[in-house]
Amino acid sequence: MKNVIVGQSGGPTSVINSSLLGVFKTAKDRGADKVYGMVHGVKGLLDEQIVDLSTQIKNDLDMDLLKRTPSSFLGSCRYKLPAIQGNEEVYDKIFEILNRYEIFAFFYIGGNDSMDTIDKLSTYGKLIKSPIRFMGCPKTIDNDLNKTDHTPGYGSAAKYIAATTKEIIRDGLVYDYPVVSVIEIMGRNAGWLTAAAALAKGEDCEGVDMIYLPERVFDIDKFLERTGELLKENRSVVIAVSEGVKVADGRYVCELADHVDYVDAFGHKQLAGTARFLAGKVAEKYRVKTRAIEFSSLQRCAAHITSRIDVTEAFNSAGAAVKAAFEGKTGMVACLKRVSEDPYMCITELADVAEIANVEKKVPDEWITPDGTYVTKELIHYIRPLIQSEISPLWVDGLPRHLKLEY
């Protein structure tokens, strides 16, 4: 039993492959024989879709490319393991496969849905007295994980959002007539990503005029009224709004529009059209030019603009999970703990997976302004260190180079 296995689960981030590299390199350095990868997470594992990562990451250049590759290198899944009771055959199958591959440690890189997998597998492992260790590596652009100061993936998404918002603000001022730009940012229930639009403001940038998070009820009339006031004073009004904002009766704003909905395997609605709907309302009421801008998947895959802090923390927290597993820990997640504000310093700390699985951490109410149209300086101060420093792409023939799974 000297091999380890690692999988990626849920939506990707720009640094999810830095976590993968952290598992691979730390496990190798600590003497693991084989480091296997699950292709498409635990769902692929059940079909024995497994690769030996040494056949994929062959040298230092591959490692540097992997760090700069967007999306989940191994592929991902949105598959939730069934409850243990009554479904023991699924668990037995997984443990049979893990035993056959001589796995002693299992790492899963994911968010709160994915940590449920670690929770269940480690619980079942204890039940059957398996020596296999199960560890979670936190990952999500949404930053909605409990017990960790922030999540790997969030800093890079925040950097992309802030940098692109700065560009959109400049662009919005180009003409001499009024323009209202509504930017739609990911975040179903937590406004962390949308809050990052606040970072745009600075010596060289006017910043966005309003920020709406899903933590507060969205009032369309008040939104229109406030936009009208801003239009009296500003040629360009830029508004950042979370895709997940809801009106008082609990419906998503985008549900008020006429459009197609999708539901993913976890029962989450696929939201889209919030910005378009609101821009239409503004155009209707004020007869001004409006623009609806959706950052869409770009905020989770724009690997050409990542935060070096984020890349480093993704690698380090994955490494800490490996170290803990080698030391016998199981059913835990390697979280980030901010130990100093100024200068910013973060260390890793283990947390019980049960405290993370299926729990969503929202933006604290006191970090949103009383009228719900902006965020406080405390929130900006919290995010700012996470977007610092850059990791430049490896440019080949004019484009960023990536590493592609050969499977």
Added chain:
Amino acid sequence: MKNVIVGQSGGPTSVINSSLLGVFKTAKDRGADKVYGMVHGVKGLLDEQIVDLSTQIKNDLDMDLLKRTPSSFLGSCRYKLPAIQGNEEVYDKIFEILNRYEIFAFFYIGGNDSMDTIDKLSTYGKLIKSPIRFMGCPKTIDNDLNKTDHTPGYGSAAKYIAATTKEIIRDGLVYDYPVVSVIEIMGRNAGWLTAAAALAKGEDCEGVDMIYLPERVFDIDKFLERTGELLKENRSVVIAVSEGVKVADGRYVCELADHVDYVDAFGHKQLAGTARFLAGKVAEKYRVKTRAIEFSSLQRCAAHITSRIDVTEAFNSAGAAVKAAFEGKTGMVACLKRVSEDPYMCITELADVAEIANVEKKVPDEWITPDGTYVTKELIHYIRPLIQSEISPLWVDGLPRHLKLEY
């Protein structure tokens, strides 16, 4: 008469401020006393919204920031001068202002609509025997200008599109179920920008599966049929489509959807919703997950990812316009001429503005595949050199720094 004036017109590009710098620096180097900027183009000029650029660009750092600043630094307009005959008072007003500011050369950075301004002003100047020279500096992400091999602004937009498309392609492969991603790219009548999606394909990237340009009639049934065939063989299908594609009866595809339309000052419809409409059709017919991604304004303002070739050519062609004006030329545009393919080399060449104003250059029919679903290798070979090399942002506190007009 030792001063010059420069304006920016039409939609911005990522390098329109490199053209501005090219005018400023070359004019200063050649002995101009003041270099004035029109705020919001010729429309602002009529209101005497004029800045002395030396008060804005004060040192070498400002120059380097200006090159990296998205949107039109001076502000822009979509204002077309009226026909000369019967509107002489407008022209007399402009010449009165120019004479009062002791302007001997007038530079306008813009596309085919904006070159109409240079055409009319130089024509009127000859009529009234004014010594003022009027020169155009080509600019547009659309690359639809006549007489120039390509336009400054196109290369950076193409680089953004290709780099981001690569990231979206990786992201599309993350799950193990079928996904169809439809990317909507700018280009009302010319497919140059959409064609740049073809650059994504390479050793490390599968590329997009189909590319639809507005030069060919769009057939929704054939599109759906071909998408169905691709879905049989591919888990992820990625399609690049121009916002300007039209069906056989002449309607834009996005007009088939239920949405709000805007018309700009030139009478151009503001298009949006093509990708969303087509993704909806695919979802309806094949019951697969679809994603509609609009690059929207990002393709013209993503200054954090520009082509160095483009930046240099923007600066140089503006410089060539200044040189020509100092040598007595008027009513001309400083175009780019490709003098060698391998290695790529481009020089500047003057063209008569009348051959450029109001003329749209489309993608040649032979550069589109017979079935109209992709582009040929000749077109890819044409674009590739234009996205080469990078100009890195000046990062301050985690974000690209810009220069802001103080007016």
